Amino acid sequence: MPELTYREAIRDALVRAMRQDDDVFVMGEDIAEMGGSMGVTQGMLAEFGPERVRNTPISEMALAGAAIGAALQGMRPVAEIMYEDFMTLAAEQIVNQAAKHRYMSGGQVSVPVVFRTQGGAGWSPGAQHAQQLEAWFVHIPGLKVVFASTPEDVRGLLWSSIYDDNPVVFFEHRTLYGIKGEVPEEIEPIPLGKARIHREGEDVTVIATGRLVHEALAAAAEAEREGVSVEVVDPRTLQPLDEEALVASVKKTNRAVVAHEAVTRMGFGAEVAAVLQYQAFDWLDAPIERVGAKFAPLPFAPVMESYVVPHAEDVLAAILRTVNKKV
């Protein structure tokens, strides 16, 4: 199996979709000659030209809205919003328009658009270039929300998102672009709404997204040395959520940790914890632990940034609390 980086895997999905389908095109700020601020669309201009690898002005409302309008007329645009923080600028079009057209029209239209965006701390960009805002969008009926953590997943999920007839907000994590992983020769679409069990375990389930999947896997390896067997599950799609898989895992292990990089309070993990306590109440042997960022904007100074966001050691501490173990 070929090995691709997370970045290359995203590009591979885009390129293959655009080769087979004239309706698919990409648009966004600095995506053409520059190849995107994260380099995802590098080289695509040469193959597809400026019509289909479409640079936009710094104009998130219009670029999001134009993607929605093109989708309403049968295209399958993939719009890149350079940073998640800028999703706030596009939010009116995504939240009030894309998410609701089908509903408000009584089912007459569909809006097959993907909004790719990325965020994440770990490189000191400060408070306006690294937020994790997935909780904003999972709260909106009508949107699907994806957050992939590996090259294989990001490619298969992006493919499914492009060919989904609903608006999809597709989160990528800045620190994952360079990670490598094996992917199948041909794209295997990953259905939206299917969780992935990364590692099986018996004592505790860690439900993690994005960068925290990798932190959770590191924590699980460490816990193993302490004699605690950890199952790591990545929902991959946050909306629709694979409740069945998460609940089944927790019913098996009887303990749960929910981990993401976004601020803990009112975060996606709060919803997961609510689902688990309701559907697996009688199976739980410990309070559900939540791991996330502290309730502060992201600071600039590296020591402060690192303090605010969670790491493997925070996941490990949470795991051990669920089994009442001290290190």
Added chain:
Amino acid sequence: MAKVEQKTTLAKSDLRDALREMLLIRRFEEKVEERFRAGELPGFLHVAIGQEACAVGVCRALEDGDVIASTHRAHGHALAKGTHPNELMAELYGKQEGCSHGYGGSMHLYDVQRGNMGANAVVGGGLPQVTGAALAFKMRGEPRVAVAFFGDGATNIGTFHEALNLAQLWKVPAVFVLEDNKWAESTPESQHSPIGDLSDRAKAFGMKALKCDGQDVEAVYKTTRKALEHARSGEGPVFLHLDTARLSGHYIGDPQVYRPKDDARRLRETRDPITLLRDKLGLSDEEFQELDAEVTAIVEAAVEFAKNGTDPAPEDAMRNVYA
């Protein structure tokens, strides 16, 4: 798609049809006001009484395949684009037979089959999507135009500026129709805009701007044809500035405390597009009453149709969230 024929004039019979359509919209909206005040219609409603020539003049100029996006003041646009009065009235009553099947209401009128890609309750909300729809037409080489309606109040919001900038940059086949009724809800243009001529905003993007009397349906029609020709030829979008008048309040029941008392009365006497067209056509009282009776009967039938419509089941609320 067949080559588009450019018809640039209106015969007298066409103008009579236009009058009939404008009168239908007027009577429809007066009926809506009446039924709303009677407590029959849920939600809240905005009528466009006085702006009928804009809706009819623009939509009559469109070709099959052209699409519109409308505003919160949408009844006239929907009717002029071909939505049946029964389906529109049924929507206002929240019935399944409505043009949005009861999911939309007055501010969210859709009729995709007839080229209405949706009315929008967010001021300026539809404009970027018109740019995008026009982009799709351009990318596929289709001779279609996407048309946005909006008011002068919308020219202050970011989506307006971003959508026009992008449309002009990409030379997409769009027409941006400003229905300049001089009011943003209760705020007069003098308080919401620092410039005298809102066309200057489009010109600032290098966009072709055309202006005409929005109370003269023939002028609106002819100017729209010019705008469409330009847009369809690939030369880029057009800003179509229609000077119009809102003869009613912002919403039904608006006491209009912000407006000089004789302002609407004066406009009704001098700027009512229906009176103006009737005079132009030289219709006798008898001829006008005949026309009036005809459209009034259609409106009454629409109310009957709507009242006899099917209520959605409460749990239908969970359908259509996702495709």
